[in-house]
Amino acid sequence: NAGVTQTPKFRVLKTGQSMTLLCAQDMNHEYMYWYRQDPGMGLRLIHYSVGEGTTAKGEVPDGYNVSRLKKQNFLLGLESAAPSQTSVYFCASRPGLAGDLGQFFGPGTRLTVL
Amino acid sequence: GDSVTQMEGPVTLSEEAFLTINCTYTATGYPSLFWYVQYPGEGLQLLLKATKADDKGSNKGFEATYRKETTSFHLEKGSVQVSDSAVYFCALSEYGGATNKLIFGTGTLLAVQP
Numbered sequence: 200n201a202g203v204t205q206t207p208k209f210r211v212l213k214t215g216q217s218m219t220l221l222c223a224q225d226m227n228h229e230y231m232y233w234y235r236q237d238p239g240m241g242l243r244l245i246h247y248s249v250g251e252g253t254t255a256k257g258e259v260p261d262g263y264n265v266s267r268l269k270k271q272n273f274l275l276g277l278e279s280a281a282p283s284q285t286s287v288y289f290c291a292s293r294p295g296l297a298g299d300l301g302q303f304f305g306p307g308t309r310l311t312v313l
Numbered sequence: 314g315d316s317v318t319q320m321e322g323p324v325t326l327s328e329e330a331f332l333t334i335n336c337t338y339t340a341t342g343y344p345s346l347f348w349y350v351q352y353p354g355e356g357l358q359l360l361l362k363a364t365k366a367d368d369k370g371s372n373k374g375f376e377a378t379y380r381k382e383t384t385s386f387h388l389e390k391g392s393v394q395v396s397d398s399a400v401y402f403c404a405l406s407e408y409g410g411a412t413n414k415l416i417f418g419t420g421t422l423l424a425v426q427p
Contacts (some may be wrong), residue, residue, distance in 0.1 A: 203356075232414070239415035241317075241402060242357075256413070285411040289356055291415075301347050301406075302415055 200225050202308045203305035205313050211311045212280045218310050220275040220291030231273040232257075232302065233265060235286040243287065248273055280312045315340045319403045326393055326425050332419050334388040336377075337413035340342035344405040346370075346379055346386040347415070351400045360388075362403070393425045 206221040222231065229250050234242040244257030248267040262284060264276045273292075279286060287309050289300040320335040338344065349357040361370030366381035375390045384421045387404060403418040 239419055242415075243417075243418040244414055247414065291357075300343075301349075301359045301362055304349075304358070306356045 202226065203234060203303050205288075205305040205308050207307050207308060208306070211252055211313065213278075214260055215279050215282050217276070218280065219269065219277075220288055220290075220310075221275050222273045222275070222292075222305060224273075224290075224292040224303070225271060225273055226294070226303065227270070228292035228303070229270075229295045230302075231267065232291045233263070233273065233275045234289045234291065235259065235284075236289060236307075237284075237286050242269075245275065278309075282312045284310065285312045286310060314387070315344065315407060315416050315427060317403050317416055317418040319401075319421055321419070322400075322422035323424045324421060326423070328425055328427050329392045330397055330425075332388070332390040332393045332397075332423065334401055334403075334423070336386045336388065336401075336418060338384050338386065338404070339404050340405060340407060341383075342407045344407050347404045348375070348377055348388050348415075349404060350384070351401040351402065351420070353399070357402065393423070395425045395427055398423055398425045403427055 203224045213300040243259045246265040248254045251270040254265045258272040266274045279291045290305040314325040316339045337345035347362045348360040351357045351362045361372040369378045377388045400420045402420045404415045
C-alpha cells in the first residue's frame, strides 16, 4: 500500500494563477481532509469529505474549492492564488467513525505564491 | 469551541535526557487524544493515542496518559535520542462527532543534541 500520496510535492505560482492539488489514498478510506500548515499555527482544516460525492467546509475554506468524484481521490483547487495561500498543504484520510484510529497523512505539498 | 494548547518550543535536550511536552485541551464532549510527530520534510505520523480517561497511549518509548481531571495529555519519554528530533503535535477529535475532525495544537519542536 502506498497510503496517502500527494501531487505535486512543490509548486511556485504567480498571484492570480490557478492550480489543483491531488490527494490519493489506496486504503478504501471514507473520510478525507485537506489541511494547511503555517508557522506557529499548527494545522488548520480547509475542507473535508465524509464520502464519495460529498464535501464540506472546514475552518479556513475561503479561496479554495474541493471535489471528491472518486472515493480514492480528493482534489483541492485554488482558482486565483494569493500570497496568503503560501503554505504547506497536507491531505489526510481515515476509515470511518468506528474505533478512532486517527488520520493518516500524506507527505505534503509546499506551495509558494509570488 | 474545542481547542488544544501545547508548550511552545523549541525544546533542546541532550541525548538520554528525560522529555516532557505539555498538552492541555478544552472540549465540550469526550474527545479522543493524539500525539502526532512530523520529521523534517515529511508528513505527520500518528505516534500514540488514547480514547478515554485514564487510558495510557504508548509507542517507541513515548507515553501519554489521558487525564480528564486536569484536561491534559502530556507526552513523556525517559531517554531521548537524536533521531527523536522532530515537531510534535497534540490533537483531539470529538468522540461521536459527525466528522471526527482533528483539532491541533501549534506544535513543539524538539531538538536532541548528541
